[in-house]
Amino acid sequence: MQQFDLINSDKGESIVLEGGELLYWPNLFNGKPSFKELMDSISWQEETLKIYGVERVVPRLVAWYGDEGVHYRYSGVDHITTPWNQSLLKIKTQLEQITGEQFNSCLCNLYRNGQDSMGWHSDNEKELGVNPVIASISYGATRNFHLKHRVKPKLRHKISLTSGSLLIMKGQTQTHWVHQIPKEPKILEPRINLTFRNIINH
């Protein structure tokens, strides 16, 4: 299959940002696997990070899966991957067929409700290489995904990430844009996000 071919055939949308590029399919991974299967098969952890010298509990649960030996350092912490489980491996295989890209790790995020969040950041660690392709799949509650240009903060974009959706960030998106999942206190249901990456130099 041609790279990103489904963009034409399955209600995919290409979003061109100034110095960035997104692809979005609202319901590509619906029902397979179920939310419960993912919830039960992922080994969720509470994480503590030191931010400006202060220890803080991360406002979501996380897990890292990937190929043997892959590790990823961010916010001063070395994250060692757990070997792929069957559910994640199936998703990874499907994702690689759709995108024509290879991924060797996945950050899993569990937002237990709308009080959980992820602050502004970009996935620009050197281990991801230049212009990384980041593939993000969502299950469960719909949450807003905000993007903001680094030097022109009035340039913003918002996507409602629905259950079963696939968002791909590519090109120079991580160089010029930051993104976040803001708190939405009215949301009571959980959401799982799987962010597939290819880590080099491991």
Ligand SMILES: O=C(O)CCC(=O)C(=O)O
């Ligand atoms: O939960 C999401 O959709 C965002 C995840 C994210 O930004 C990340 O893993 O870097």
